[in-house]
Amino acid sequence: MLIENTIILSHRLLKGGYRLLTLKSKRIAPMVRPGQFVHLRLPSPADAVLRRPFSVFRAQAGRLAILYKTVGKGTQAMATLCAGDEINILGPLGQGFPNVRKDTLPLLVAGGYGMAALYLVAQRAPVKGIVFVGGAGADDILCADDFRRLDWDVRVATEDGSAGKKGLVTRILDAWLNKELHGRQPEFFACGPNGLLKAICKRVGRGGWDGWISMDRHMGCGLGACLACVQKVCKRDAAGRETWAWARVCTEGPVFACRDIVWD
Amino acid sequence: MLIENTIILSHRLLKGGYRLLTLKSKRIAPMVRPGQFVHLRLPSPADAVLRRPFSVFRAQAGRLAILYKTVGKGTQAMATLCAGDEINILGPLGQGFPNVRKDTLPLLVAGGYGMAALYLVAQRAPVKGIVFVGGAGADDILCADDFRRLDWDVRVATEDGSAGKKGLVTRILDAWLNKELHGRQPEFFACGPNGLLKAICKRVGRGGWDGWISMDRHMGCGLGACLACVQKVCKRDAAGRETWAWARVCTEGPVFACRDIVWD
Amino acid sequence: MNKPKPDLSVRIGGLVMQNPVMTASGTFGYGPEFARLMDLNRLGAIVVKGISLKPTQGNPTPRLVEVPGGLLNAIGLQNPGFDGFVRDYLPFLRHYRAPVIVNIWGHTINEYASIAERFNDLPGVHGLELNISCPNIKHGGIAFGTDPKMARRVITAVRARTRLPLITKLSPNVTVIAEFARIAEACGSDAVSLINSFPAMAIDIEARRPILANITGGLTGPAIHTIALKMVWETARAVKIPVIGMGGITSAREALAFIIAGASAVAVGTANFSEPLSTLAVIKGIEAYLVRHRLPSIRALVGTLETGAVIPKPRGPGRPCA
Amino acid sequence: MNKPKPDLSVRIGGLVMQNPVMTASGTFGYGPEFARLMDLNRLGAIVVKGISLKPTQGNPTPRLVEVPGGLLNAIGLQNPGFDGFVRDYLPFLRHYRAPVIVNIWGHTINEYASIAERFNDLPGVHGLELNISCPNIKHGGIAFGTDPKMARRVITAVRARTRLPLITKLSPNVTVIAEFARIAEACGSDAVSLINSFPAMAIDIEARRPILANITGGLTGPAIHTIALKMVWETARAVKIPVIGMGGITSAREALAFIIAGASAVAVGTANFSEPLSTLAVIKGIEAYLVRHRLPSIRALVGTLETGAVIPKPRGPGRPCA
């Protein structure tokens, strides 16, 4: 983990308000593991006392890319940056996803920018699997082709039916699990809105499978110091009773095992 | 006086950290009188709760120019603006210089950006006069050629001798007054650092002449409402005794008659 | 089909305003300064710069300095005094329909009471705002607004002498501002307004001198908004009289936050300097919000903050005045 | 010719720091969080997150929200308790030379005194910072730090039980902070530190709900710097013990302003979040300033503000404690 002043190599508007930001990063990029994130300093820090966290979409020799959506003042300020501008990042941060095992069928489930957080999982997996991706409309289905180029099977659902099947992503996932799992051992890797993560964990629990989710929490330091980003996780107290404790999403997370999360 | 959203036509770095900013201004430009100023909203108002005041350098049909120096965070933010960007201005503000009379010899005395505040005086004067301009070095002598193109006589002094005579502008002015006034009736128009303005008023007072100075005070509203920009001026109380009162530089000024100023 | 316009009008004591947006004293002069840029009749009320019995010169310059997220000022309450105001500004203000509220102050209880009294029966003045943040020269310079006993005395004295709607303007420089609001209520104020500026200072580190000639000044602007919002929220839960919220309003967003927290009206201060038309933008934004949220009136929004919890009221019983 | 390096060392009670730059409690964790990014030995002192006797869960989330010029937090003093700190963090901290100051708090006088006592003779802890901004659960939730009587009692109790250098950290939510500094001095504190965060709140106007789960939080960051600076200036003139200034330091500029106003040391808080290396930049900037101004030591700069006027000291006599 370190701080690096990077230069923007390219900055492209994709559909649906999403942008692809590629940075020249000599030092952080090679260290990134799937599911880790970087904490990015905004261009005019006078307006913003906090950095902004983004999952690493791609990381290769000397380059790091994030895929982000313009939602508030920070991402709006980012949107004005051009190739050649400097950007300061802190990372890689957090615990990423565990390595994909050879003996299971990796199922990635994503909503919105969740696709970005899962790309490195697919890229570095020793086996091919299936990506289930959902969104409100076709504009929210990002980088499906990137996964297809890795020879992964991509299944799409949109709420308005403008791409793939109409409905929530859990609907196509459930249909698939019912009809096509054929007794194989799935392992889940999910990133997206809380509702989706909760739904995945429910299915993982019922099936007695393994599942990993990447959580999105408002962050302060990104370093484990401020305790802003906490999430309830299971814990046993001294007497062995089940209780809960706070885990820091920036440090113990953002990826957690489904079985560890205490949902409020 | 009104508020106008203007577009930057051009923005040029001159020497010595000075920049020439030309705005497309349909409504304010035609109203400007020599010595008036505009109050400019900075590009990212989140950083700055105040506008910044600048004398109008040039004003002609649909165009308005200011000449400014980068000194602090506001002018630094301005320096990043490009042609095509929007800028919001409030103006024209304040009382400008009185019209130059036909029966006197106009002597303009400037230091630094003071030259900018005096250009319209020369341009709109019914007679030609002399401009005395001073600065630390050659880089501080701005737009002398603009005055020469109006057929005005420009006399330069710099403290380091890198342009014109070596020394303060008051030195070349005094030499000229001693040797070349030849009994004519001068009228002074000055803009520059406080020390210069004070020196001019001293000479104006001694000579029994007329003199006008444009003052530079930190400003809040620019509209006469906040009382931040006040300057002591002479006043007679009810009993006819001489005393002082505050005048607002943004409203009763920035141009004052030398005789009215109470120097602290 | 035309939607009916939401009702923006609010009532502060006997005073009816067509909308809840006022100017904050000292940031809008006496009216004429802004009249060439906007129609003053569109304002909820015009609150003028603080007036004292006699003309006051105020502080030496510099009086103002920009700081991160705000402004420090040490104007020193310069004003033309009662006579000057009536002579130079009141005739102008009488041309407008927008109610005029005069902010008043003094250095002694007597000065406060006397200036208040002089506004009775003066056509064109519709209310008084009592600025109790001034140092009390008889009692070692402690501000009236930070000492409960002194606050009680000055409000009582002014209330006894004025027939106009009386708004007491509270100082934020106290531990529990709601206590002072209750004092104001008990002593007969028709409303409270808050907050005034925060004592603060800025230093030129190269010269090792204060930047303001007065050494210290008052912090205003966006930097104080979240502090003001908490104070307004606590105050609105502690008193029954209307609360006027101010501090860091730059757009309808902050104004709406004050209203949701319990303010019946708001005042725009520092923002008038960078955006002279801020008040109008705030009025427009509030109206648009009501339409968007299908609220029939501004009153339907006041104090609607959902905290999802039963929160104890601020400490201290509501005591009778004196 | 090599210029001699200016002497940056300062002394707080019995504690010697190699430079005046500390971390502000709660913004730097317990040390390990930043240790991979910087050499902790370069700090003047490491002040850790507030520790209570027993582990504390703190508030629900969201706990943090960015606001103009600052940050609101309502972490709720989450911490692993004394035992957890000693077990999980102290062994790590013992590897460093930089002095470690533990910020402590409690809900009753007894809790405060007990936690203080437990740090006696614990190698690796070099001082205590007493956070008196906590609500007193026995006395209706009024913070210890805003009631002179309670402040006096809690400081006296802690002083009686600790042999470590004691820094009392003052709440800004009072009318005259210097009064509380004098209480701290009279009751045996070796230093005071100020300011803690300001009570404040933020509202989501669309949902009409508070943004923080805790409803209110504490404002920190650049927005509070000018208020903190005035408080430090007044405090430094009122007490003889060293003053530690904090609030909105983002660079050496604000740190130097505190020092010129009378602070002997400073702490960097919120800035650690956007710039984890802020403390080091501040140290460097202070050193550069001393060189540029030809000052032999930081002590030569403390309290050198030239006000060009004789200013009355803050009110109230320095009373003995109890």
Ligand SMILES: Cc1cc2nc3c(=O)[nH]c(=O)nc-3n(C[C@H](O)[C@H](O)[C@H](O)COP(=O)(O)OP(=O)(O)OC[C@H]3O[C@@H](n4cnc5c(N)ncnc54)[C@H](O)[C@@H]3O)c2cc1C
């Ligand atoms: C581990 C992690 C990975 C993320 N990866 C991505 C990604 O790959 N692509 C992407 O588009 N977004 C991602 N996000 C969300 C992204 O951080 C927010 O959209 C962004 O911070 C919003 O900033 P803003 O200033 O535009 O919004 P504002 O709403 O103005 O932000 C205000 C404050 O809220 C915080 N905040 C707002 N929304 C979120 C959020 N959803 N999560 C965390 N903090 C938030 C901001 O950091 C800031 O402190 C990720 C978040 C986390 C925690």
Ligand SMILES: Cc1cc2nc3c(=O)[nH]c(=O)nc-3n(C[C@H](O)[C@H](O)[C@H](O)COP(=O)(O)OP(=O)(O)OC[C@H]3O[C@@H](n4cnc5c(N)ncnc54)[C@H](O)[C@@H]3O)c2cc1C
């Ligand atoms: C009537 C008038 C006309 C002016 N005309 C010109 C001009 O034509 N060209 C030019 O280069 N400059 C001019 N100035 C000065 C110019 O306004 C300042 O240089 C500018 O405001 C500095 O802003 P800053 O943010 O870069 O500096 P900072 O020092 O960071 O500004 C901080 C604050 O101080 C105020 N301030 C700082 N210096 C001055 C100053 N000298 N005068 C007034 N306020 C100041 C700023 O407005 C701001 O509020 C004029 C000033 C006045 C009053």
Ligand SMILES: Cc1cc2nc3c(=O)[nH]c(=O)nc-3n(C[C@H](O)[C@H](O)[C@H](O)COP(=O)(O)O)c2cc1C
């Ligand atoms: C330059 C200036 C002058 C002020 N003068 C007065 C005054 O005369 N009387 C008063 O009660 N408040 C005065 N105030 C305080 C404002 O009315 C208001 O309470 C404060 O500015 C907070 O609002 P804001 O953050 O929107 O500016 C003044 C504020 C400023 C900035």
Ligand SMILES: Cc1cc2nc3c(=O)[nH]c(=O)nc-3n(C[C@H](O)[C@H](O)[C@H](O)COP(=O)(O)O)c2cc1C
């Ligand atoms: C997230 C956060 C947690 C804090 N926790 C504590 C704490 O546990 N104890 C304490 O005394 N102060 C705590 N503080 C206050 C800081 O130590 C400091 O007084 C304050 O942040 C002002 O400094 P700044 O403006 O540089 O941040 C905390 C501040 C923040 C932002």
Ligand code: FES
């Ligand atoms: S963001 Fe600070 S602890 Fe996680």
Ligand code: FES
């Ligand atoms: S700048 Fe506000 S009165 Fe002149």
